[in-house]
Amino acid sequence: MAPLVTVEDLHVDFDTPTGRVAAVRGVSFTVERGECVAVVGESGSGKSVTARTLVGLAGPGARVRAARLELADTDVRAHRPRDWRRVRGRLAGLVSQDALVSLDPLRTVGAEIGEVLATHEIVSRRERAGRVTHLLDEVHLPEPERRARQYPHQLSGGLRQRALIASAIAGEPALLIADEPTTALDVTVQAQILRLLAERRAAGVSLLLISHDLAVVAQVADRVLVLRDGRIVEHGPTDRLLREPTHPYTRQLLAAVPSATSRGRRLAGAARVGDARATLPARPEVRADDTVLDAGGLTKRYGEHTVVRDVSFTVARGETLGLVGESGSGKSTVARIVAGLLDADAGTVTFEETPWAGVPERARRPLRRRLQIISQDPLSSFDPRYTVGRVVAENLDPDVGRADRRDHVVDLLRRVGLGADLVDRHPRQLSGGQRQRVAIARAIAPRPSLIICDEPVSALDVSVQAQVLDLLAELRAADGTALLFISHDLGVVHHLSDRVLVMHDGAVVEQGPVGDIFTYPRHDYTRSLLNALPTLVTAGRPEEKHP
Amino acid sequence: MSRPPVRAVARRLGAGLVVLWVAATAAYLALLAAPGDTVDNIVADGADTPQIRAEIIAEWGLERPVILQYLDYLRRLGGGDLGRSYLLQRPVAEVIGEQIAPTLTLAVAAAGLGVLLALLIAVATAGDRRPWLRRVSSGAELLLVSTPPFLIGLLLLSVLSFRCGLFPVSGDQGIAALVLPAVTLALPIAGLLAQVLRDGIDKALDEPFVLTARARGVRERTVLVRHALRHALLPAVTLAGWLFGILLGGAVIVEQVFGRPGLGQVTLTAVTTRDMPVVLAVVTLSAAVYVAVNTVADLAYLLVDPRLRRS
Structure with a gap:
């Protein structure tokens, strides 16, 4: 039997006001019936466009050319809109990232799933509600009847994603296209969704999995295609590709994944362990008794709801403390309290031997510059009318004379690996990685003793994330800056932190040296976090969990 | 979940009362500050003797301090009494009651037509399916929004009534007479709403x-x-509430152009003859309609967007 999907020499160009842009340049692959093929690549690699082309939704202004483009033995190259409508939902279902925005927020989950049933007349109107319940049950949504009447915002991230999958499988398609289906989710939820996708596959559905995360792909894919700049640079069986990558780009991607074994070495650019350039510079000794920040008994309530309960920790000078937890664990609230941006209901914070919490802002002001923040989305923390130069200069020492300011800014930009030519650009003209570098330049400008990093690399591609993590590691070695590093990614935390604090439901469940906690977790929650982590079996690192 | 948002409604009604009070007070002060003597206005062209003047002052309580007159006015307003017209010597409520129906008919017809046209235009021209139609429509909308309604009315009159004789020139006889005034008022609304709706649809x-x-x-x-x-409706609902307020003002002018009976005629006469109770009543009534429409708009928000229903 012919493969379910046959793509040969696929090209997709986009007509933009500034000219034609080639997004996909000659991609060929097949998906067999019941097979799971993963397309891995970073943003802009053309992976989503490739997937959407299979349902005729490459996007406005897209020009699709291919030597062969076949779905279930049908040439779809000449499909008219009416023909495509019969393919979509019925032959191929699409699951996108983040169901909060991928399901219509104004309609109930049941209405969204029912839409597929109505469009393709799969069941009669009378049977529709029953089928919706059945589908929600199929994706293991508890209380399916009640959930069907709820809106996406009333469901948690994991339940929403299940509902989205239910809507994609409602038309019983032979092919399920999952475009970053777990990207916005916590690790434990991610594990559940991956299990659910594997279940569909076991039921005979073919899966085309689009992801930037090699570890996710390794869980479910039979074969992997690595896409870069619209071309396939390497493809092969998942196991072979992860163990013996042949293309330098694949090796680079694999090396960029932060984990326990990557501690002390650079993530970016170093394809081989043991390379001299791969070692990070040595850091000054951390003395545990020399504390920069001391937080004791922090508690924060919103009405009946306690979001932070009795959280205590210290950060020593030059130390990196990782703060790990899933969404809703209260880690960002802790960060805001420590940053002096939010008042706690109880507890104390001492920063540089000065009371920091519960004092008027006037008392904090002299020390404000010693504590800096880097956030997940730097763009929204920049004044949109400011140039890069002004963003950074804003944080310079006020004593720096007018004439010297530009030189200082250029120096800072150089330290974070950006050229002087960016000074007069606007942040929105920069890439995500460049923006995060600007945010780092701004943060180090006043030579702070502590930087609070709140999910600083979560929105970045793995290779860009690698560069930013390398940069943070270099800067803390050079300046002796302490970091409070908040992340949901255990690998990132393991790579960078000295000690780690695990938060769950607003409380600290475990804290200690990162190696101890992640190797011998004592608390059930920490254990469940670690168990949920996708395993990445790669060259030189057999069968390890990837924190 | 589907519990009626009692608190939200109560809060909005409370705010509405404040708006009404401010509007009534502002109108009262404005008329007080206007030149001319109240007794002169009441006497108007009638017999003018010191005795009559004294009777008028006693009858209307004009000898009392202004603040007492104001408080008395508020008290009666609170009880639903709009007072008596100086000129017509009849209760204001009766005067307005007779004339409000044609104006409301016109306003509601225009609002309905405007919203319907806007929806049709927006749905037909949103997205990138018919770029040419979209360009034509955008131009027409801009033209409609920037043309004063009376000019649109005059144009419609001269073409459709005088030249083609399709609709009556003036009066209030049946549906046919309603068509042109309603269209006149509806077109600018349709233009503005269509733009907002299309933007919203494009974004969605x-x-x-x-x-x-x-x-x-x-x-x-x-x-x-x-x-x-549905996503585009959210901003459009806010705008529609505001537009209905504008509509009442527009109706006054359009009624003149088309020689229709209605509040327009009453208001104009009351202002030119300084018939203070009638002017005050019209202002308060407009404010009340405005508050009511905007309260409905706020509630419509909750209906459109389930995410706002969390209290």
Whole structure:
């Protein structure tokens, strides 16, 4: 039997006001019936466009050319809109990232799933509600009847994603296209969704999995295609590709994944362990008794709801403390309290031997510059009318004379690996990685003793994330800056932190040296976090969990 | 979940009362500050003797301090008594009651027509299916929004009534006489609302849930009406509430152009003859309508967007 999907020499160009842009340049692959093929690549690699082309939704202004483009033995190259409508939902279902925005927020989950049933007349109107319940049950949504009447915002991230999958499988398609289906989710939820996708596959559905995360792909894919700049640079069986990558780009991607074994070495650019350039510079000794920040008994309530309960920790000078937890664990609230941006209901914070919490802002002001923040989305923390130069200069020492300011800014930009030519650009003209570098330049400008990093690399591609993590590691070695590093990614935390604090439901469940906690977790929650982590079996690192 | 938002309604009604009070007071002060003597206005062209003047002062309580007169006015207003017309010597409520029906008919017809036209235009021209139609429509909308309604009315009159004789020139005889005034008022509304709606639809069409809907095999028109249009309604509802207030003002002018009976005529006469109780009543009534429409608009918000229903 012919493969379910046959793509040969696929090209997709986009007509933009500034000219034609080639997004996909000659991609060929097949998906067999019941097979799971993963397309891995970073943003802009053309992976989503490739997937959407299979349902005729490459996007406005897209020009699709291919030597062969076949779905279930049908040439779809000449499909008219009416023909495509019969393919979509019925032959191929699409699951996108983040169901909060991928399901219509104004309609109930049941209405969204029912839409597929109505469009393709799969069941009669009378049977529709029953089928919706059945589908929600199929994706293991508890209380399916009640959930069907709820809106996406009333469901948690994991339940929403299940509902989205239910809507994609409602038309019983032979092919399920999952475009970053777990990207916005916590690790434990991610594990559940991956299990659910594997279940569909076991039921005979073919899966085309689009992801930037090699570890996710390794869980479910039979074969992997690595896409870069619209071309396939390497493809092969998942196991072979992860163990013996042949293309330098694949090796680079694999090396960029932060984990326990990557501690002390650079993530970016170093394809081989043991390379001299791969070692990070040595850091000054951390003395545990020399504390920069001391937080004791922090508690924060919103009405009946306690979001932070009795959280205590210290950060020593030059130390990196990782703060790990899933969404809703209260880690960002802790960060805001420590940053002096939010008042706690109880507890104390001492920063540089000065009371920091519960004092008027006037008392904090002299020390404000010693504590800096880097956030997940730097763009929204920049004044949109400011140039890069002004963003950074804003944080310079006020004593720096007018004439010297530009030189200082250029120096800072150089330290974070950006050229002087960016000074007069606007942040929105920069890439995500460049923006995060600007945010780092701004943060180090006043030579702070502590930087609070709140999910600083979560929105970045793995290779860009690698560069930013390398940069943070270099800067803390050079300046002796302490970091409070908040992340949901255990690998990132393991790579960078000295000690780690695990938060769950607003409380600290475990804290200690990162190696101890992640190797011998004592608390059930920490254990469940670690168990949920996708395993990445790669060259030189057999069968390890990837924190 | 589907519990009626009692608190929200109560809060809005409370705010509405404050608006009403401010409007009534502002109108009272404005008329007080206007030149001319109240007794002169009441006497108007009638017999003018010191005795009559004294009677008038006693009858209307004009000898009392202004603040007492104001408080008395508020008290009666609170009890629903709009006072008596100086000129017509009849209760204001009666005067307005007779004339409000044609004006409301006109306003509601115009609002309905305007909203309907806006929806049709927006759905027909949103997205990138018919770029030429979209360009034509944008131009026409801009023209409509920037043309004063009376000019539109005069144009419609001269073409459709005088030249073609399709509709009566003036009066209030049946539906036919309602068509041109309603269209006159509706066109600028349609222009403005259509622009806002189309912007909203265009923005919604870029959202991920639209991709999901398309990936289900839903027709483009269904995607537009079922998914995108609802998102576009949110800003449009706010605008529509505000537009209905404007509509009442517009109705006054359009009624003159088309020689229709209604509040327009009453208001104009009351202002030129300084018939203070009538002017005050019209102002308060307009404010009340405005408050009511905006309260409805706020509640419509809750109906459109389930995310706002959390209290």
